[in-house]
Amino acid sequence: MIVSIIIVLIVALIVIALWVNAVQQHKEKQEGKRRKELTKQKAIIEETEEALMNNANIPLSEHIIRVLQRRIYEALNTMVINSPGSKALKSRLTEAKEHLASNIQGNNSDALSIPSNDKQLVGLIQGIKKLRAILRSEHAKGRVDSQVFSGEDKRLERLQLRINIESQIKRGVSAQAASMVGSARQYFEKAYATLNSVSFADEYVTAKLQEVEGYLEAISVELRASNATALKKKNEQEQDDLDVLFAPKKKW
Numbered sequence: 001m002i003v004s005i006i007i008v009l010i011v012a013l014i015v016i017a018l019w020v021n022a023v024q025q026h027k028e029k030q031e032g033k034r035r036k037e038l039t040k041q042k043a044i045i046e047e048t049e050e051a052l053m054n055n056a057n058i059p060l061s062e063h064i065i066r067v068l069q070r071r072i073y074e075a076l077n078t079m080v081i082n083s084p085g086s087k088a089l090k091s092r093l094t095e096a097k098e099h100l101a102s103n104i105q106g107n108n109s110d111a112l113s114i115p116s117n118d119k120q121l122v123g124l125i126q127g128i129k130k131l132r133a134i135l136r137s138e139h140a141k142g143r144v145d146s147q148v149f150s151g152e153d154k155r156l157e158r159l160q161l162r163i164n165i166e167s168q169i170k171r172g173v174s175a176q177a178a179s180m181v182g183s184a185r186q187y188f189e190k191a192y193a194t195l196n197s198v199s200f201a202d203e204y205v206t207a208k209l210q211e212v213e214g215y216l217e218a219i220s221v222e223l224r225a226s227n228a229t230a231l232k233k234k235n236e237q238e239q240d241d242l243d244v245l246f247a248p249k250k251k252w
Contacts, residue, residue, distance in 0.1 A: 034082050041075040041082075048072050051134060054127040057113070058159065062106030063148050064131065067138050069099050074143075110158055110204070114166045121167055128160045154200070161198060165191050165208050172215060181219055188215045 048071045054060070060068075073096040080089045115121050132153060139149040172187030192212045195205055 037082050038079055041079045044075045045072050047130070048075070048134065051127070051131055054131070055107075057124055058127055058131070059107035059109045059112060060131075061108045061152060061155065062104045063152050064135070065104050065106055066100070067135060067144055067152075069096065069104075070143060071134065071138060072096050073100055108155070110155070110162065112159060112162070114163060114170065116170075121163070125160060125163055128156055128163070132156050132160075158200075158202070158204070161194070162204065164194055168194070169208075169212065169215070176215070176219070181222060185216065185219050188212050188219070192216065 048068050052060075052065070052068050055065075073093070076089060076093040076096050080086065080093050083089055112124075115124060135144065135149060135153055135156070138144045139146070168187050168191035172184045172191070175181075175184035175187060192209070195209050195212065198205060
């Protein structure tokens, strides 16, 4: 009888131990998921705040700013749900909510300063690409109206095109001034091909196509003149050689 009781107790202890272990593993798994979600949302917030800071270099419209602020708010809200005891997160969530309720002064201009430094130029293009990616992501989640998405994405596309074209033209003009005609032509031809590949046509595209065509025509004229001069010199040199060859020999 005592042996049976001991066996039952041992089995019960084993079952309890297994149950405790299973509960512990479940808690650890849930904690891992929670931490992973917090890390994910923190990365979203940092990425979005960085995009907002690009306002100094990239004109952000009111719609874009709203999208970015809403993205930060949603990420913070998810973090608060996963860490309900965090006062810091709740405070940040309140601030984010206030930002959404405040008036926003956006910039709908297509004008922007093109940096001369290649590293800054690449950073500017990457910033616009990141904004477009965020806009697509938020639209896919149903947080951005389709009409707003279409208009803002096209505006960002125009800005990206403007940066690309202006930098190519600037490099082409510099190469031309340095008598690097071949390099200049490559820059202008690249700009021309890019302008012809866009899916829209506006005043900027039309004006820049004419400008680039003018640069390419000037280079063609310059190359034709240079080739003609080189051919003339070659013919003159060949004629001089013939004159020397067939000239009457002097008698000594």
